[in-house]
Amino acid sequence: MDLDPVTCRRARLAKDARFDGRFFVGVKTTGVFCRPICPAVSPRECNVEYFPTAAAAAEAGFRACLRCRPECAPGTPAWTGASATVARALRLIGDGALEADGVDALADRLGVGARHLRRLFLDHLGASPVAIAQTRRLLSAKRLIDETDLPLTAIAMAAGYGSIRRFNAAFLASYGRSPRDLRRHTLVVRNPTTDRRSRGRDPHAGLRTPDSEHRTSDIGHRTTPGESVLPRYVFQLRYRPPFDWDALLAFLGPRAIPGVELVDGSAYRRSIQIAGATGWLEVTAREPGALQVSIEFPEPAQMLRIVSRVRRMFDLDADPMAIDAHLARDPMLAPLVARRPGLRVPGAWDGFELGVRAILGQQVSVAAATTLAGRLAAQFGRPMEPAAQAGDGLTHTFPPPAAVVAARASDIGVPARRGEAIQRFADAVARGVVSFEGGVAAGAFRERLLELPGIGEWTTEYIALRALGDPDAFPSGDLGLLRATGLGSAGDLLKRAQAWRPWRAYAALHFWTGGANATPAMAKRA
Numbered sequence: 001m002d003l004d005p006v007t008c009r010r011a012r013l014a015k016d017a018r019f020d021g022r023f024f025v026g027v028k029t030t031g032v033f034c035r036p037i038c039p040a041v042s043p044r045e046c047n048v049e050y051f052p053t054a055a056a057a058a059e060a061g062f063r064a065c066l067r068c069r070p071e072c073a074p075g076t077p078a079w080t081g082a083s084a085t086v087a088r089a090l091r092l093i094g095d096g097a098l099e100a101d102g103v104d105a106l107a108d109r110l111g112v113g114a115r116h117l118r119r120l121f122l123d124h125l126g127a128s129p130v131a132i133a134q135t136r137r138l139l140s141a142k143r144l145i146d147e148t149d150l151p152l153t154a155i156a157m158a159a160g161y162g163s164i165r166r167f168n169a170a171f172l173a174s175y176g177r178s179p180r181d182l183r184r185h186t187l188v189v190r191n192p193t194t195d196r197r198s199r200g201r202d203p204h205a206g207l208r209t210p211d212s213e214h215r216t217s218d219i220g221h222r223t224t225p226g227e228s229v230l231p232r233y234v235f236q237l238r239y240r241p242p243f244d245w246d247a248l249l250a251f252l253g254p255r256a257i258p259g260v261e262l263v264d265g266s267a268y269r270r271s272i273q274i275a276g277a278t279g280w281l282e283v284t285a286r287e288p289g290a291l292q293v294s295i296e297f298p299e300p301a302q303m304l305r306i307v308s309r310v311r312r313m314f315d316l317d318a319d320p321m322a323i324d325a326h327l328a329r330d331p332m333l334a335p336l337v338a339r340r341p342g343l344r345v346p347g348a349w350d351g352f353e354l355g356v357r358a359i360l361g362q363q364v365s366v367a368a369a370t371t372l373a374g375r376l377a378a379q380f381g382r383p384m385e386p387a388a389q390a391g392d393g394l395t396h397t398f399p400p401p402a403a404v405v406a407a408r409a410s411d412i413g414v415p416a417r418r419g420e421a422i423q424r425f426a427d428a429v430a431r432g433v434v435s436f437e438g439g440v441a442a443g444a445f446r447e448r449l450l451e452l453p454g455i456g457e458w459t460t461e462y463i464a465l466r467a468l469g470d471p472d473a474f475p476s477g478d479l480g481l482l483r484a485t486g487l488g489s490a491g492d493l494l495k496r497a498q499a500w501r502p503w504r505a506y507a508a509l510h511f512w513t514g515g516a517n518a519t520p521a522m523a524k525r526a
Contacts, residue, residue: 357369
């Protein structure tokens with residue numbers, strides 16, 4: 001991946017937050033790599049080297065800066081300038097695909113050779129798949145050390161280290177300090193008066209940064225009388241501005257499944273279930289440049305997995321500058337982009353849940369589909385333990401595929417044919433015929449969905465748009481899009497939309513939220 005040195009130089013000297021996470025700066029004089037927004041004095045151009053990813057910088061021998069904390073940078077948008085294979089591989093790596101198996105097994109899942117996969121990673125990301133996985137594991141563990149009071153053993157397991165010995169060795173090799181020493185350093189940053197001598201001599205260490213203003217440690221447990229308590233963890237999830245939070249909530253609010261999801265004021269809340277444990281999370285926009293996610297969950301080893309899913313759900317790794325600039329070239333979209341800069345595609349916490357919700361929404365209003373989804377969750381979902389409930393709003397988790405297969409759709413008022421479609425979809429997911437894993441190819445995913453009775457083009461594209469996070473998904477037959485664009489047919493719309501690729505999903509969101517005639521049509525779609 002080639003980086004324009006002129007653009008990188010201007011961005012780092014201006015400390016432009018819009019470039020945060022798009023590249024990293026290796027400082028030859030200190031041996032650290034930084035974010036473009038690092039508050040340290042900007043080094044001379046002759047002393048820096050630019051890298052497309054943190055893993056590429058680490059591969060070149062640089063260690064992560066303790067001042068700007070590269071682990072807090074917005075994630076690299078995998079689909080920007082990268083092949084579909086690399087994007088799928090990155091999602092699989094994020095889900096732990098290399099923890100048990102090697103690159104050969106990953107390549108097999110992607111349908112390519114291991115050598116070709118390594119070459120693609122080097123071309124697009126500047127580092128091998130193994131280096132990407134190792135850097136992700138290291139930076140994730142570093143963030144948990146900084147932002148939680150989890151025991152170091154739990155952090156090692158959550159980050160994917162197979163043993164404490166490997167955990168300690170990785171930190172000593174990368175930071176020259178043990179995890180325990182780094183945690184002591186973090187405590188000094190939180191309270192500089194405790195021990196000034198322990199800050200060290202690293203010019204990038206021991207200084208408070210904007211990211212260190214919000215620590216998750218010891219922010220408290222809920223203590224409702226007579227109930228057990230769950231630990232609460234809070235993370236600041238960075239993104240590239242601009243970010244239209246209000247538009248996201250306006251989209252998610254009417255579609256929130258009663259008892260499972262809740263949009264309350266400026267916050268989104270939902271129940272979650274992972275590995276048999278239940279809890280809940282809340283997402284708010286507390287400060288510019290970051291969303292705050294509060295998680296109450298009994299298994300700390302699942303924190304990274306939960307955070308990763310929240311990032312995908314709220315499209316936090318998108319590059320709004322690139323997307324908006326591309327779409328604004330079309331006179332039809334230009335005023336909508338100007339009105340809603342930084343519009344994101346609302347994702348889904350769980351692909352199966354979103355798929356059921358989409359089928360329920362066929363040929364009925366949003367309100368009706370939401371009511372039906374709430375009945376399904378209440379009757380066939382898992383009631384949350386009192387300690388895991390977020391007040392009176394969240395009462396159930398969404399039922400898994402096996403429970404929906406056994407459910408009777410007539411019990412919640414779903415027409416027989418649509419109930420059969422939901423059950424067949426649930427059966428396909430339960431058997432693995434339809435999968436929402438990160439490595440699934442978008443084309444194969446669409447083919448398998450379309451083979452199921454009761455699922456057509458609109459439902460398939462809608463599910464791909466929200467559940468897979470496919471930035472080019474486009475339900476061209478959607479009535480709301482046809483009305484908003486004023487085009488006569490789906491064929492005409494598809495022709496016009498060719499110029500919007502590879503971000504047709506964002507174009508659809510712009511028309512749905514801001515098109516001249518979008519509001520009435522939106523009320524009739526899932």
